Amino acid sequence: DQQVKQNSPSLSVQEGRISILNCDYTNSMFDYFLWYKKYPAEGPTFLISISSIKDKNEDGRFTVFLNKSAKHLSLHIVPSQPGDSAVYFCTTNAGGTSYGKLTFGQGTILTVHP
Amino acid sequence: ETGVTQTPRHLVMGMTNKKSLKCEQHLGHNAMYWYKQSAKKPLELMFVYNFKEQTENNSVPSRFSPECPNSSHLFLHLHTLQPEDSALYLCASSQVGGGASRANVLTFGAGSRLTVL
Numbered sequence: 036d037q038q039v040k041q042n043s044p045s046l047s048v049q050e051g052r053i054s055i056l057n058c059d060y061t062n063s064m065f066d067y068f069l070w071y072k073k074y075p076a077e078g079p080t081f082l083i084s085i086s087s088i089k090d091k092n093e094d095g096r097f098t099v100f101l102n103k104s105a106k107h108l109s110l111h112i113v114p115s116q117p118g119d120s121a122v123y124f125c126t127t128n129a130g131g132t133s134y135g136k137l138t139f140g141q142g143t144i145l146t147v148h149p
Numbered sequence: 150e151t152g153v154t155q156t157p158r159h160l161v162m163g164m165t166n167k168k169s170l171k172c173e174q175h176l177g178h179n180a181m182y183w184y185k186q187s188a189k190k191p192l193e194l195m196f197v198y199n200f201k202e203q204t205e206n207n208s209v210p211s212r213f214s215p216e217c218p219n220s221s222h223l224f225l226h227l228h229t230l231q232p233e234d235s236a237l238y239l240c241a242s243s244q245v246g247g248g249a250s251r252a253n254v255l256t257f258g259a260g261s262r263l264t265v266l
Contacts, residue, residue: 037191067249078153078239078257079192084250124192134252135180135243136205139192 038062041125041140048147054112056143058125061106065127068101069137070110072121079124083110115147151175155240155258163266164230170261172223172240180245181223182255183215187236198223199245230265237262 040059048054056070066087071079085092085099085108092099098111108127112119125140153174162168174181183195197205198217212234214226223240241255 039191067253069253076259078241078259079255080257081254084253086249128249128253134245134249135182135197135241135255136194137192137253137255138194141189141191 036061037141038065039125039127039138039140041123041143043143044141045144045146048115048145050117050147050149051114054110054115054119054145054147056110056112056123056125056145058108058110058140059106060108060125060127060138062127062129062138063106064129065138067128068099068108069126069128070097070099071124071126072119073124073142074121082123112145115145117147117149120145120147153240153242153256153258155238155261157261158259159262159264161264161266162227162230164232166230167226167228169227170225170238170240170263172225172258174221174223174240174242174256176242176244176256178242178244178256179220180243180252181217181220182241182243183223183225184239184241184257185236186239186260187233192239195225227263230263232265235263235265 069084070082073079122142126137180199184192186192196215216224237260239260241257245252
């Protein structure tokens, strides 16, 4: 049973437009959420995170929104750039002593067209 | 060298072979992890080491044997594997202590692609 779901395997966006990647989770114990991105032949790299006490966190072109009641997380990238083309993973953690024990979604392949 | 380095990048082995995957982190982190990514499945946590002590074994079969001789090095010893163990094995590290924002930001290596024939 998958606890973190990224229901869109892929997303295609025009350069300059907004990219919205979505993630749903089932475990209400999750209280820290992160997005990683992965380029081919490289390991995942950390992008942005949010604690469950917040509903929004922004870092430059990247904003993560958390809706705890809906158990839904989204990543907005605006404006999207071709270099953003990568696989994006939604991950969560139950906090406490479970540091580093991340539960990953299956990933969404984002393609940004020039 | 910077970051997290994994060797070999690609490995092909038979089911009766014994091989090892190596990971080295140059970040001064105190926790190291093995994750596995099988085809069409999410990354799955296998093992966690904190200050060289294993703190998590996520129900991994004994044919996978981790070793952490110091906080900078992590090995995954492989023996009598099955074809279904073919996957990308990712090593990661993080700094535990100082809050979730640091402990959960893992730095991953590029991975070792394992094929079991």
